[in-house]
Amino acid sequence: MRFAVSLLTVLGIASIIGTVLVQNQPYNNYIIKFGQFWFDFFEMLGLYDVYHSSWFLIILVFLVLSTSLCVFRNGPRMVSEWKAYKEQATEKSLKMFSHKELYQPSGSADETKTKLLKYLDVKGFKYKLKTQADGSELIAAKAGTHQRLGYIFTHSAIVVICLGGLLDGNLPFKVQELLGLKQIEVRDIPESEVPEISRLGTGNPSFRGNMTLPEGNSSNVVFVRMKDGYLVQELPFHVGLNAFNIEHYATGQPKKFESEIVINDADLKEPLVAKVSVNHPFIYKGIAIYQSDFQDGGSKLNFKVWNLLSTDKEVHPVKGEVFLQNTIGEGDAQLTVEYNEFRKFNIINLNPDGKGKPKNVGPNTTYKIRNSQGQAKEYVTYMQPLKVDGLDYFVTGMRESVQDEFKYLRIPVDEDFAIDGFMNFRTILMNKANHEIIAKRLAAYALESKDEEARTSFINSVKKLLDTFVAGGYDKVGIAIEKSVPEEQRQVAAKAYIKMLGMAGFEAYNMALEKNGQDKLEPNQENETRIIDSLSAFSDMFYFGTPYFFQLDDYKHRQASGLQLTKSPGQFWVYLGSCLLVLGIFSMMYIRERRIWLLIKPESNEVRFGMSSNRKNLDFDQEFDLYKEQIKALIV
Amino acid sequence: MSTEALDYQPKTLRQRLTWVDYVYAIILVAGSIFAFNKYSQNMDIYEQGFLFTFAGVFSYLGWQWRSFAKLVLGVGAVSLFSIYLYQGDQSRATENFFLKFMLSSQTAVMWMNVLFVLGMVAYWLAMWKRSTFVGKVASTLTWSAVLFGVTGLMVRWYETYLIAPDVGHIPISNLYEVFILFCLITALLYLHYEQSYKTKQLGGFVLIVINAAVGFILWYTFQRDAAEIQPLVPALQSYWMKIHVPANFIGYGAFSLAAMVAAAYLLAKNGILATRLPALEVLDDLMYKSIAVGFAFFTIATILGAMWAAEAWGGYWSWDPKETWALIFWLNYAAWLHLRMVKGLRGPVLAWWSLIGLLVTTFAFLGVNMFLSGLHSYGEL
């Protein structure tokens, strides 16, 4: 018993470990966390999957053993207690009772007896009669002895549950692994190449594995994660995915994830179509199929790719597919583009203060551009313009490494909500030839004095300013200022330059519009901000990390559903055990065993009353007092 | 067979029932039938089952415990009134006077909070003054707190449907809601013992835990506007939730109750308030009883949880932190029961144990959500 309690304690502590250290992470995470030395040490202790570690299993086994031992030892006692009336009780033993009473009955022994028996009946006691050597008669009665069965139920339930659990555990694999028959696969290779030693046959009694199915594909294996690798579990049938659907609430939160699957099996006349959604698994041949997660299944993406640095409006179409890659550019300037992800819905909150409701801003896609040295930059681009504090921009983020935040290039939309406006503006600026024209136009209306010298110098400085800007954006301009302007005047100079760039930008933009036969911009607040935004977008281009700007033009969405397949023969036993457990606990706690002895002694005309219970508590005391009085009233 | 011989015969349930009880039961059944006719087309078979099981179970509970019947009827009446005031229009929550200041779910819950605080004060006052009158006031306050709390949940339930039919769900699906549930269940358990043990002295203690929860609700409402109704994520759309969660909270409630009784026990044991508190053996008995209740229901809850997990996560036991803590927690009380049952242990040790058990409860309940990542998809803070 003490052993039992200490077992429970150990089990408790052991389980705690698993809750404080996040389990089954990729091993690298642990290495980063603990460093190599401790990593190895903890791995030895099996701390990364405590609940399947040998020592944890051993504790469980011990619990099962000791509990069954306990049932084995106490069980028979409980059963006999359950059956027994204890009619062997002697007057002497009755005298020792803590709850006892002696009566002088008024009526004859027989009358008293019938009354008492009637009384016991009414109170729901079962009884046995025994005449003693001295002619006196003992009534031995009991009630609520089923409580004793409660003990047996409760404790065998524990055993049944644990055994059921072991059935579903990975014990068989652990054994095979020890014998060297099986081995965890750690390489990232196609399923077909996984060697026999890392595959589990359809005979395997229990497993819990995952399968990721793109729409239209089918498979007959699942991957079972183990430690730092996986095993391939073969299935007795094929599972195919027709379609995966997400339903959303009006607010954008997901409402339903549902896969429409087809099961192909030689034993089936025609393929079996079924729907699987969260909380609604589908069970076939004892294997339960669950909706677990979802991802992209290789969506087709069509891009317009702009060359930001070219001097003409250069754009060409590029087709991509998620999880695939292609190249762009020639020679050693050639770059690889890896398409990583496509998301059709992006529920985000664009309000700077984070207040207000997040909303769906439409599709985005994530891709990497890798140069010949193999360094890659990651990009995320949104298909539709995003409204950032009141204005709409085409937004594309860039980052050098996963740790960094994305830095965003925000290109303002043009008057008909397209990106072309900016691109035209860009090409105008890119052509050095235009700078002089812009400068002259500026001079024409910005300059009052007709003095020729001032005019040319103004034109030159504007031209120079534009050249610098086009060569590297605001930063180049900044550097130029630092070179040529003495410390104390830089502020003023910078202001002047920016103002001038603003005006020049306006001219450039209008040139672009004229070129396309569109009418010019009014010089008003809104348009000024558009010019400023265009200029900063232009300036940011130089930090975009590549001249290629991928504009997601249109897509064909293809999803993949993450299914979990499990086979757990133990489940039945666990549930059975659970029912036993509940039954047992309730009967243990809410059925109260009570025993009554009434010794009728004709010659001394006495009735000796004794009462006992295996649970000494208030209810019992109260009940005894009640009975004492009632019996008195009855027979005395 | 003489008649007076039968006066020791315990009355059967049918003999005890008066016309009042029948009326009560009829109202419940009638209500269920009404609801069934009106809404059965949007209920699945389980929900229809629930509906009539509810009528049965609550009739029985009401027969066993009259005050409970009164509560049920009260809640029914007030909730219906509130729903009537809504007239199917959510915006009226802020326009209609009654809704704005009493019966919209949020204000009702606020009243619950206030009344619980007052209730606690009154209970302590009653103990201090040894005044039975103040004691009565205290119980009344607590009862009305419960009335408002339950009504609040009922109305909230209705409000979820006002937002959008597909958003509608029973409000026991996030921390805010279950904390309310916790207060209510703990309070009800206490009130039940208060009547069966005929002692009001423990109210002050029990309402400490409840008001701790109230404090949390307030913080959670104002800091995280948690009171806002959120639609259910797919994992929570399960009928298991509807029984798993309440069962759990009967467990939590009972254990917390036991812990507070234990506190009272320890004080009395050391002569503090000894003359004002019930006798030690009464306290001890109460402590055992509520832990027994807690253990029984917590067992059921854990099993239901396993069955739910088997449907939602693909395995009845995933050693997810919350599951694991439930187990630890359960083992803890299993050990407690053993010491009492098997070793016949009594007194301070067990009292301390169940008092500390409260900490474990709190952790299993809150800590896990706050500190440990897991599958349990609700209750992130």
Ligand code: HEM
């Ligand atoms: C996880 C393991 C176990 C659990 C969950 C468990 C649970 C319980 C429960 C709930 C009770 C009833 C207490 C009451 O009536 O209020 C009980 C009683 C008891 N347990 Fe266990 N038990 C476990 C293991 C053991 C072991 C290993 C032993 C053997 C040493 C044991 C011996 C007993 C005994 C003798 C009783 C008292 C029965 C009676 O007097 O009616 N238990 N147990």
